Amino acid sequence: MLELHDLTKTYRTGDRALSAVSLSVPRGQLVGLIGPSGAGKSTLIRCINRLVEPTSGRVLLGGRELTGLGARELRAQRRRIGMIFQEYALVERLSVMENVLSGRLGYVGFWTSFTRRFPPEDIRRAYRLLDRVGLMDHADKRADALSGGQRQRVGIARALAQEPELLLVDEPTASLDPRTSRQIMRLLVEICTEVGLPAIVNIHDVPLAQQFMQRIIGLRAGRVVFDGTPAQLTESV
Numbered sequence: 557m558l559e560l561h562d563l564t565k566t567y568r569t570g571d572r573a574l575s576a577v578s579l580s581v582p583r584g585q586l587v588g589l590i591g592p593s594g595a596g597k598s599t600l601i602r603c604i605n606r607l608v609e610p611t612s613g614r615v616l617l618g619g620r621e622l623t624g625l626g627a628r629e630l631r632a633q634r635r636r637i638g639m640i641f642q643e644y645a646l647v648e649r650l651s652v653m654e655n656v657l658s659g660r661l662g663y664v665g666f667w668t669s670f671t672r673r674f675p676p677e678d679i680r681r682a683y684r685l686l687d688r689v690g691l692m693d694h695a696d697k698r699a700d701a702l703s704g705g706q707r708q709r710v711g712i713a714r715a716l717a718q719e720p721e722l723l724l725v726d727e728p729t730a731s732l733d734p735r736t737s738r739q740i741m742r743l744l745v746e747i748c749t750e751v752g753l754p755a756i757v758n759i760h761d762v763p764l765a766q767q768f769m770q771r772i773i774g775l776r777a778g779r780v781v782f783d784g785t786p787a788q789l790t791e792s793v
């Protein structure tokens with residue numbers, strides 16, 4: 557369970573990107589975050605994974621504070637959060653399998669880590685995840701040999717390899733065609749539901765959010781202006 561209490565972010569430029577945002581996301585729930593450009597969606601995601609320091613307010617994951625931590629403790633806590641990105645952020649020259657394993661390290665894109673060896677249970681888990689996302693036959697291919705949809709499947713498997721307690725997903729389908737987008741959304745929903753993983757998905761495509769997300773949160777000018785089901789969103793506009 558993720559809890560945000562009165563989360564506020566004012567950038568040094570004076571831009572108030574978030575104003576007293578409070579919400580909680582229980583296990584297994586997928587939340588679509590929508591809102592116009594500049595509404596504060598990216599800032600909200602970054603305040604949770606602490607790429608941005610909130611000005612005030614609290615973030616708790618599984619009852620534990622993610623705010624007010626020192627650098628070392630923050631690194632440890634960040635590993636509890638899996639990230640999925642619009643442009644996949646794979647290491648192109650590494651294999652699919654190596655990309656998935658890199659999730660075990662809790663950070664992304666650091667290829668020199670492959671001088672490290674992984675315990676057999678990590679390898680077994682990585683194969684299970686590749687199977688789950690439908691890429692078992694591609695394990696040894698280089699990431700740059702894959703299609704966009706396949707890359708995003710690798711991105712999903714990598715985030716899960718980390719055994720996260722929360723998924724933060726930033727515009728996962730913005731680089732994909734509509735059909736592939738739906739496949740990726742369906743996969744995300746299935747997996748999160750199976751393992752009871754909560755997810756916040758920054759998604760500019762409102763119809764896609766309505767089709768797949770259980771709950772929609774609308775941000776505007778840094779405030780929550782809608783919080784409800786896809787059906788309630790349809791009624792409110």
Ligand code: ADP
Pocket residue numbers: 566567568569571608609
């Ligand atoms: P913080 O208060 O989090 O330290 P800063 O104001 O120092 O944020 O800006 C951090 C970075 O974001 C800088 O590199 C800056 O150029 C960039 N930035 C500044 N204004 C904007 C903006 N309106 N949208 C996106 N990025 C911005």
Ligand code: ADP
Pocket residue numbers: 567568569571572573591592593594595596597598599600
């Ligand atoms: P969204 O993801 O919904 O487009 P953002 O979180 O990127 O919204 O931006 C929210 C507000 O914060 C905007 O006014 C934007 O200009 C400002 N902003 C975003 N990042 C920075 C930054 N690093 N420095 C200063 N202002 C920023």
